[in-house]
Amino acid sequence: xxxxxxxxxxxxxxxxxxxxxxxxxxxxxxxxxxxxxxxxxxxxxxxxxxxxxxxxxxxxxxxxxxxxxxxxxxxxxxxxxxxxxxxxxxxxxxxxxxxxxxxxxxxxxxxxxxxxxxxxxxxxxxxxxxxxxxxxxxxxxxxxxxxxxxxxxxxxxxxxxxxxxxxxxxxxxxxxxxxxxxxxxxxxxxxxxxxxxxxxxxxxxxxxxxxxxxxxxxxxxxxxxxxxxxxxxxxxxxxxxxxxxxxxxxxxxxxxxxxxxxxxxxxxxxxxxxxxxxxxxxxxxxxxxxxxxxxxxxxxxxxxxxxxxxxxxxxxxxxxxxxxxxxxx
Numbered sequence: 001x002x003x004x005x006x007x008x009x010x011x012x013x014x015x016x017x018x019x020x021x022x023x024x025x026x027x028x029x030x031x032x033x034x035x036x037x038x039x040x041x042x043x044x045x046x047x048x049x050x051x052x053x054x055x056x057x058x059x060x061x062x063x064x065x066x067x068x069x070x071x072x073x074x075x076x077x078x079x080x081x082x083x084x085x086x087x088x089x090x091x092x093x094x095x096x097x098x099x100x101x102x103x104x105x106x107x108x109x110x111x112x113x114x115x116x117x118x119x120x121x122x123x124x125x126x127x128x129x130x131x132x133x134x135x136x137x138x139x140x141x142x143x144x145x146x147x148x149x150x151x152x153x154x155x156x157x158x159x160x161x162x163x164x165x166x167x168x169x170x171x172x173x174x175x176x177x178x179x180x181x182x183x184x185x186x187x188x189x190x191x192x193x194x195x196x197x198x199x200x201x202x203x204x205x206x207x208x209x210x211x212x213x214x215x216x217x218x219x220x221x222x223x224x225x226x227x228x229x230x231x232x233x234x235x236x237x238x239x240x241x242x243x244x245x246x247x248x249x250x251x252x253x254x255x256x257x258x259x260x261x262x263x264x265x266x267x268x269x270x271x272x273x274x275x276x277x278x279x280x281x282x283x284x285x286x287x288x289x290x291x292x293x294x295x296x297x298x299x300x301x302x303x304x305x306x307x308x309x310x311x312x313x314x315x316x317x318x319x320x321x322x323x324x325x326x327x328x329x
Contacts, residue, residue, distance in 0.1 A: 085192045089133075089199035092120060093172070096137045124177040124192075131185060131193040134165055134173045141171040144316055145200050147211045147273070148175045149185035149193065154214030156295040160305065161212055167302065168309050171207070172200065186211065189272045197273045201283030206323065208316045209273055210286045215266060217291050224254070224263060231266045231289040233259035234315070235274045240322065244314040259287075284319045286312065 092098050098113045098120050111130060112123040118138045124130030146165060151158030158175055165173035174196055176185045185193040200207050217226045225231070232241050238260035245251040245258070257263045268274050268287035277283045288308075290298070297304045 083195060085195050086199055088122075089196050090203065092122065092133070092135045093199055093203045096120060096135065098122065126177055127182075128177050129183050129188075129191055130177055131191070131196065132175050132177055133196055136169065136171055138169065140169050142169050142313070142316070143204060143206060144168075144170045144208050144210060144312060145197075146170050146173045147193075147197075147209060148173075149211060149273075150180045150213060151175045152179050153181070154212070154295075155292060156299040157212045157214055157290075160295065160298045160308075163299070163302075164305055164309065167305065171204075172196075186213075186271050186273065189276070194272055194276060197276055197283075198280075201277060201280060205282040206320070207283045208286060208312075208319060209277060209283060210288065210312055211268070211271070211273065213266075213287065213289045214292060214295055215289045220265060222263065222265065224257060225265045227255065228257045228263075229255040229291045229294040231257045231259060231263065232311075233266065233268050233287040233289075235259075235268055235271075235278060235285055235287065240318050241315065244311065244318045247314055247318075248310055250311070284316075286315050288312075 088098065098115070110125050111132075112121075114121045114123065115137075119134050119136050121135075122133040124132045146161055148154070148157045148161035151161070161173055161175060164170065174193060176183075176193070178185075180186075183191070185191060188194065197209060200209065215231070217228065220226045220228075232245075234241060238258045241258045242251055242261060245253075245256060250256055257265075259266065259268075266287075266289045268285070271285075271287060274285045274287065277285045288311075294304075298308060
């Protein structure tokens with residue numbers, strides 16, 4: 001599935017857009033690939049409208065993982081300022097449009113921009129620090145934004161994310177383009193992936209960011225964690241998650257654990273996107289850790305994916321209900 005998906009992307013548009021330092025964005029058209037023309041899209045205005053959501057913290061990647069990782073290629077985005085992507089992300093999320101081009105940094109890494117009847121897509125180059133993003137253009141989008149930051153290492157999560165993105169009316173879906181050993185999208189606070197998250201909560205303060213992850217039961221310390229198929233966390237009050245599970249008659253399922261309610265494992269407390277959402281006070285975050293047997297079922301069984309979607313949507317509803325209660329006089 002992934003190879004077919006990537007192959008489809010690779011066959012699409014052959015045009016590119018270059019951004020340079022200090023926010024200058026340059027266009028290369030298909031007809032004149034050697035000619036660059038400045039494109040003004042109001043970067044200063046877009047950054048000013050971001051409600052000062054510009055975290056300055058440093059990457060959280062584990063130092064041992066960094067030491068063990070392969071050295072990034074010289075043309076990666078690791079040293080560039082991802083805030084240059086912010087206006088383009090906001091254009092995609094707010095207007096459901098993109099320049100008819102691909103986004104390229106000064107060192108050559110690119111996004112391909114493609115569109116179809118139901119979405120626009122920004123496809124990052126493989127083995128880059130860009131990430132890939134799909135934004136729905138259909139009606140009735142849900143305010144749910146799905147992310148799979150470890151698509152290779154957390155086996156099957158990329159495929160599950162792609163299938164859910166097709167089957168459900170999620171507003172956007174994002175995935176990594178590099179193995180976490182080299183660049184961990186969930187623990188780097190300076191990346192286009194993080195900038196995309198910032199754009200989402202700037203555009204919609206009620207948005208729900210959902211991340212899919214995988215764990216190995218045999219590596220967990222507790223018996224409950226070893227036998228779990230799923231560990232859920234919103235990084236704060238576990239009562240909301242318990243209420244969501246109860247509404248679905250899943251609160252007594254011993255294989256579904258809630259961080260802060262009987263387990264302190266895999267709570268996403270160091271997750272960069274959770275920390276961003278917490279720090280700005282906009283948006284909501286749901287972290288879903290899944291065992292390998294569950295991931296394999298989800299990748300092959302649509303009914304299993306619909307059950308996971310039921311949990312996601314019920315959590316979204318509980319956040320909405322909580323917000324309504326807090327605004328009552």
